Amino acid sequence: MPISGINKLTNKLCLGLFQVSMGGRKMAKDEESVYGPGEDSQAPQEPTLRLVLVGRTGTGKSATGNSILGQRRFVSRLGATSVTRACAAGSRRWDKWLVQVVDTPDLFSAGSPEAAPGREERGRCYLLSFPGPHALLLVTQLGRFTAQDQQAVRAVKAMFGEDVLQWTVVVFTRKEDLAGGSLQEYVRCTENRALRELVAACGGRVCALDNRASGSEQEAQAQELLQLVGALVSKNGGAHYTNEVYCDMERDLRWACPEERLRWVADQVAAHMQRPWLAWLLAALCGERRRSRGRGWGLRVAVLLGGAILLLVLLCRRRSEDLAEVGPG
Numbered sequence: 058m059p060i061s062g063i064n065k066l067t068n069k070l071c072l073g074l075f076q077v078s079m080g081g082r083k084m085a086k087d088e089e090s091v092y093g094p095g096e097d098s099q100a101p102q103e104p105t106l107r108l109v110l111v112g113r114t115g116t117g118k119s120a121t122g123n124s125i126l127g128q129r130r131f132v133s134r135l136g137a138t139s140v141t142r143a144c145a146a147g148s149r150r151w152d153k154w155l156v157q158v159v160d161t162p163d164l165f166s167a168g169s170p171e172a173a174p175g176r177e178e179r180g181r182c183y184l185l186s187f188p189g190p191h192a193l194l195l196v197t198q199l200g201r202f203t204a205q206d207q208q209a210v211r212a213v214k215a216m217f218g219e220d221v222l223q224w225t226v227v228v229f230t231r232k233e234d235l236a237g238g239s240l241q242e243y244v245r246c247t248e249n250r251a252l253r254e255l256v257a258a259c260g261g262r263v264c265a266l267d268n269r270a271s272g273s274e275q276e277a278q279a280q281e282l283l284q285l286v287g288a289l290v291s292k293n294g295g296a297h298y299t300n301e302v303y304c305d306m307e308r309d310l311r312w313a314c315p316e317e318r319l320r321w322v323a324d325q326v327a328a329h330m331q332r333p334w335l336a337w338l339l340a341a342l343c344g345e346r347r348r349s350r351g352r353g354w355g356l357r358v359a360v361l362l363g364g365a366i367l368l369l370v371l372l373c374r375r376r377s378e379d380l381a382e383v384g385p386g
Contacts, residue, residue, distance in 0.1 A: 106154040107297060108286065109186050112196035113209040114163045117230035120268035121196050122147065122160045125279050131160045133268075144181040151283050159185045165212035166205070179216060180323030187306055189297040192224055192286045193217070195255075199229040199243070199265065202252040210255060215330045217300060222258045224298040226285055232265035232278075240265045262289060302329050 108125070110118040119131035119141055130147035141162040148157045161182055164175050195213065197206050214221060235243060240263055244256050256263055264282045267274075302325045309321075 103155050104153060106151070106156045106192075106283075106286065106290070107159070107186050107190045108156065109159045109182065109190045109193050110161055110196060111165060111193050111209070111213045113165055113203075113205045116196045116198050116206075117268055118196045119160050121194065121228055121230060121266055122158045124266055124268050124270070124275055125149070125156070125158055125282065127276060127279060130158075144178050144185055146185045151280075152287070154287075156283065157185075159190075164216065165209035176327055177319065177323050179326045180319050180321075183302060183306065183322050183326055184318060187303065189299040189303045190224065191290050191293075191297045192226055193221060193298070194228045194282075195225050195259070196228045196230060197252075199231045199234045202249050202255075207251050216326065217298070221298060221300075222255075223260065224289070224293070225259045226262040226264060226282070226289065227256055227259050228282065229263065229265040230268055232267040233269070235265060260289075300329070302326055 110122050112118055117133070119133035122131045123129050123133060126147045126149045128147070128149075131145060132141060141160055144159060144161055146157055146159050148155055150156065159182060162175070162178055164179055164182065193213065195210070210222075213225075229240065232240075244253065244263055247253060262285055264285055266278050266282070270278060302322070305325060306318075306322060
């Protein structure tokens with residue numbers, strides 16, 4: 058089977074798996090403001106620069122968002138556990154742009170894309186950043202790029218796409234730990250290979266912030282970061298990042314009410330995140346068939362399909378348990 062055929066079959070399997078209803082759950086009031094590409098949404102009258110904060114919990118994503126906005130828009134406090142429970146957005150003006158910043162809760166730690174409430178919040182993140190972010194701001198602490206950060210990077214690529222690092226800026230918090238030294242020198246000389254590889258994959262785009270700064274110092278930091286994002290936008294010809302989910306949202310959600318948009322997008326994102334292993338399974342089946350040429354083909358298919366069916370059953374069971382925990386209204 059050609060690759061194009063595998064991709065088409067993978068898409069059908071993914072979408073079929075995640076067409077499970079949310080069980081008639083009522084929409085909370087804070088969900089009513091989640092916007093999408095509906096007919097009632099008004100296009101902004103000025104150019105918009107959409108930024109999404111990503112990274113592991115405890116790195117200072119919310120504080121970074123507040124530094125960019127120059128105001129305390131997102132709840133932030135020092136600690137290893139997340140205080141952000143839902144995606145939220147704030148805005149400011151910079152140069153000719155209306156800058157929109159989307160803060161995210163714990164969406165990038167190890168776990169299933171089906172897990173609630175993270176599954177719904179991934180959908181909300183897509184809605185708040187529609188029709189696509191101009192840049193992702195991957196937040197990490199200076200001197201503490203750990204295995205959890207590496208997991209977060211993998212989760213970011215799973216949620217948005219393998220190529221999303223081309224639209225990403227690495228933002229280091231705790232700039233004060235540089236003690237006046239050069240961030241570029243720090244990155245170049247670090248022994249952390251995973252960090253060097255990440256920065257290289259992001260085109261060398263790095264910035265450091267002291268989120269305890271205020272006044273003119275805070276604004277100078279924000280200006281430096283926004284200028285870096287502006288250069289990235291210019292490099293991309295003004296285009297924002299997009300993928301299949303964002304494209305499908307623009308095409309398929311004109312008719313939907315806000316509650317249906319959130320549910321539909323959450324399904325699409327979960328399917329998008331499951332697509333790689335399904336593509337691997339189908340490619341493996343095709344490869345086994347070619348190698349075996351009929352010898353033992355049936356047994357190999359039975360083993361692979363048996364494993365796939367078991368995984369689907371576990372996912373569906375997890376989905377049912379999540380719905381039971383959420384319950385109606």
